[in-house]
């Protein structure tokens with residue numbers, strides 16, 4: 001086997017960590033550089049966990065998915081009066097960004113995971129890539145993997161013409177300890193991914209692990225994702241936080257303006273099934289994530305590549321964002337092994353596969369978004385709604 005490249009992964013979230021672990025397993029010397037000053041523990045939002053996301057912890061770290069995910073048996077659609085419209089048995093693994101991050105970071109260890117390391121520029125001379133950091137540090141590697149997320153500065157440098165498109169709606173998010181719910185609401189929701197479809201809107205409610213990673217029923221959190229349209233011309237006003245700052249990607253818990261929260265709660269009482277309204281209105285610090293589409297024409301540039309949200313930002317309807325980020329890492333390791341460590345050869349083959357995946361996933365999630373938020377032909381139990389990376393259910 002040829003010599004494996006020395007690798008820098010910029011961005012130490014789920015995509016970056018998965019790629020770093022896989023490339024290290026291949027024999028590469030890998031360092032992760034993360035801009036944040038502290039561990040990224042504060043991101044409490046729920047995520048559905050698809051195979052590409054749980055595969056590394058399960059296959060390589062020997063941590064069963066049940067240790068960091070809650071399981072649900074049913075998918076149920078309810079109507080405004082709370083009655084069931086459709087139900088199907090379809091198990092899902094549901095987790096939180098925090099719970100998956102903890103497992104991956106523990107697996108990678110701290111020695112080569114560098115916090116307070118914001119990459120400010122890079123240069124590829126064909127033989128090596130030189131990275132410069134905000135504090136003046138310089139690193140030279142053979143392969144730079146940019147996993148710096150939806151606002152990727154690397155993407156802006158490599159593809160300045162690509163800009164994010166606002167999807168026309170945001171997701172209200174938040175969690176409440178399931179033990180605080182009324183018995184009737186807990187019974188209705190604890191083993192279910194629950195949807196309600198309304199004109200120009202839909203909501204999902206599901207249990208996720210507790211703040212310390214607890215997966216036992218009764219100790220978990222109930223999590224919401226409520227998609228609501230916000231016209232582009234009032235988006236800035238909507239995203240102005242309690243400090244007067246206009247946010248772009250999300251308004252974190254505790255900083256969403258009170259007026260918007262009050263309006264959202266009033267709408268919840270008016271529009272949502274009683275069991276869902278109870279969850280939504282009792283969340284103390286609801287927050288907002290903005291839904292964007294980002295589509296790139298290229299992901300590989302000599303010895304540099306873009307992975308995860310740094311490449312394609314896809315709407316969350318397939319619950320596949322972290323799975324796509326992780327899959328970018330799995331396929332990169334596969335192609336690097338096949339190319340015997342030759343970076344440009346591996347990246348060219350990798351790019352063909354991952355561009356196809358990104359374009360397909362984006363098209364599929366746009367279609368769900370259009371049908372649910374605009375056209376109104378989103379039907380309870382539609383098989384296209386089943387979560388999946390390559391296609392519904394896969």
Ligand SMILES: Cc1cc2nc3c(=O)[nH]c(=O)nc-3n(C[C@H](O)[C@H](O)[C@H](O)COP(=O)(O)OP(=O)(O)OC[C@H]3O[C@@H](n4cnc5c(N)ncnc54)[C@H](O)[C@@H]3O)c2cc1C
Nearest residue numbers: 011013015035047048118119148149308309316319321322
């Ligand atoms: C409403 C909503 C619901 C979602 N639901 C799901 C779901 O159910 N399932 C799912 O799989 N996905 C879901 N996602 C998507 C998922 O959150 C993302 O796809 C995923 O976090 C992308 O991972 P990433 O590692 O590519 O980027 P990110 O998680 O964005 O991480 C990027 C990292 O790079 C760091 N960084 C940025 N710039 C620099 C720099 N210059 N130098 C060093 N570090 C830098 C950042 O600090 C950050 O830690 C959802 C998203 C939204 C908005």
